[in-house]
Amino acid sequence: MxxxxxxxEMRSAFLGGFAGQLVSGLIWLVAAALATSLSPGAxxxxxxxxxxxxxxxxxxxVRLLGRPGKVxxxxxxxxLGSQVAFTVPLNFLLVGAATLYRENWFFPAAMVxxxxxxxxxxxxxxxxxxxxxxxxxxxxxxxxALYGPDIFSLGGWATAFLLISFAFIGRYLVLREEHQ
Numbered sequence: 001m002x003x004x005x006x007x008x009e010m011r012s013a014f015l016g017g018f019a020g021q022l023v024s025g026l027i028w029l030v031a032a033a034l035a036t037s038l039s040p041g042a043x044x045x046x047x048x049x050x051x052x053x054x055x056x057x058x059x060x061x062v063r064l065l066g067r068p069g070k071v072x073x074x075x076x077x078x079x080l081g082s083q084v085a086f087t088v089p090l091n092f093l094l095v096g097a098a099t100l101y102r103e104n105w106f107f108p109a110a111m112v113x114x115x116x117x118x119x120x121x122x123x124x125x126x127x128x129x130x131x132x133x134x135x136x137x138x139x140x141x142x143x144x145a146l147y148g149p150d151i152f153s154l155g156g157w158a159t160a161f162l163l164i165s166f167a168f169i170g171r172y173l174v175l176r177e178e179h180q
Contacts, residue, residue, distance in 0.1 A: 001074040008009075009127030010081070013179065016170030017125060019061035023054055023164030032107075033154030040152045044099070044106055047156070048092065055085065065155045077124055084120045088113055098145075107155025108148070111141025114159065127173065133166045 001009075012019065027050035035043020062069035071078050091113040098109035115137025121130035137159065144155050 001072070001076075004126065006071070006075045006077045007124070008077050010077050011125050011127065011174050013071050014068055014125075015065060016127060016174035017121065017130070018141040018167045018171035018174070019065065019067075020054065020058040021060060021163045021167035021170065023057045024051075025160050025167060027051060027054065028156055028163060029160035032135050032153045032160055035107075036158055040106070042105055043153060044158060047107075049127060050159050051088065066088060078083050080120060080124055082118055084124065087117050091116075102145075104152050105145045107153065107159065108141040108145035111137045111144070115119060115141060119170065125170075127167055129166060129173065133162065136162055
């Protein structure tokens with residue numbers, strides 16, 4: 001199986017990352033809402049613990065959408081997806097360190113981590129839109145941390161918006177490709 005075929009199979013099986021990004025965006029939305037209405041700690045806990053459910057919730061949603069949620073054994077990109085997923089919890093050690101320094105850096109630091117984790121998705125899915133998403137998250141996260149207003153949940157709201165928006169963009173691109 002060549003790279004182009006592997007990427008096409010990944011796009012089709014996961015609808016261009018639609019379910020994963022939608023689930024992630026909804027988790028960020030809940031985290032931002034809890035941080036706004038309850039406390040920063042509630043928002044941090046919601047994002048951290050909610051993120052542990054991304055893969056199983058994504059698998060459930062993908063299957064509800066009629067997609068297989070897996071690729072053929074010949075597709076070597078499956079292992080890349082698994083490896084990329086594990087970069088986020090490992091890098092949350094840095095998010096914790098940033099948060100200890102300045103609590104309002106929690107969401108911006110998480111934005112940078114999640115944004116950087118989207119760079120390999122360009123190869124995983126063969127979709128340049130993930131480079132745009134990665135860039136927006138990294139630049140926005142750094143910008144909010146260094147120059148943004150002193151609003152704890154702002155990065156959570158911004159990330160939820162970006163992830164949900166890009167989920168629908170990816171879905172649209174894959175459905176358009178499949179109907180050509």
